[in-house]
Amino acid sequence: MMMRITKPSIFYAVLLLVFIVTGCKQSKKESHSEMETVKTESKQNPIEETIFGEMPDGTKVKKFTLKNEAGMEVDVITYGGIITRWTAPDKNGLYEDVVLGFESLEPYLDGNPYFGALIGRYGNRIANGEFALEGKTYTLAKNDGDNHLHGGEKGFDKVLWNGVAKNTEEGAVIELTYTSQDGEEGYPGKLDVKVTYTLTDNNELDIQYEAVTDKPTVVNLTQHSYFNLSGQLSEQILDHEIYLNADTYLPVDGGLIPTGELRPVASTPFDFKESKLIGKEIEADNEQLKLGKGYDHCWVLNKGEEGFGMVASAYHGETGRFMEVYTNEPGMQFYSGNFLDGTLPAKGGGTYGQRSGFCLETQHFPNSPNQADFPSVRLNPGETYTSRTMFKLSTK
């Protein structure tokens, strides 16, 4: 049937046109405001990609939000591979952020104690900022008193990583890659590094590290999240119970460099073989606790150098949040946040005061390049450095 063109039908046609045009404008506006949001959809695990901020030179820093079916969310940014937010349920199902950090990029750029960051090339300290390899001495920045700490002035915590979101059978994945040039921060060899964060539906964050080099070098990568399982990020963590499967730990000197001794933990405040409150003995009259201003030592994990297994846990009784740590690394730096001093603003209000977060840093031992008796951290061309650590959150 032919449509007759009448005045009212012209009116409706015009009205429709106006609708279409304004509708388009509207959706353009929306897509503009969401310009920075790309969604990588999958059946179970959408990964959201947004812009977290800009570097001083204008380069954009991306933020990826990993989600799982249980409701956990982990935010990872391309600056330093930093975990800026990590929500976990308490025993009543309440999800709260359990890692220290900031809501925007600026405070990360202004300097902070490695909140949530990837650490490299060498996690922890190298004495006097020096080590020798094949008869040649390499000089590194002394950025911690007389010693080198966490990769130097501009370690992996302060570089921009390339980030790619992927969905796999295991869960939502962020793959971060970075090439550290030969001589960067004084280390030999061009190092190609890949770190993947996988969030599974079992509330596990599985972190896998890989690196290859074109010259003999040293590598010791770790993740520097500060946890506060209470969800009250400015409060002290002394009411958390820690378990560490370690018969010995590495006592340190005044610069927190291991002396080389493997000292039994038995009958000392360093014994965490049975879960114990951090606050229980932290103020004990103990020379090692005084040197670290609390716990800031590397425990020698009982599992030895090989194999992946559960080595540590943390429990916050009031909220019921429980975290297990699995790794294939031989050591665990348990740091009770002793140097936090209340000068940095906390997410959710207040400040990060002393002992408002703790770190469980899986790694090879500090100063290994200068300690022939410690497991080797040397990486040769043709070899692949691999390391794996998984944090599993639950309640009890």
Ligand code: BGC
């Ligand atoms: C070290 C602490 C240091 C902190 C950085 C930890 O890994 O063990 O001594 O102060 O990192 O803020």
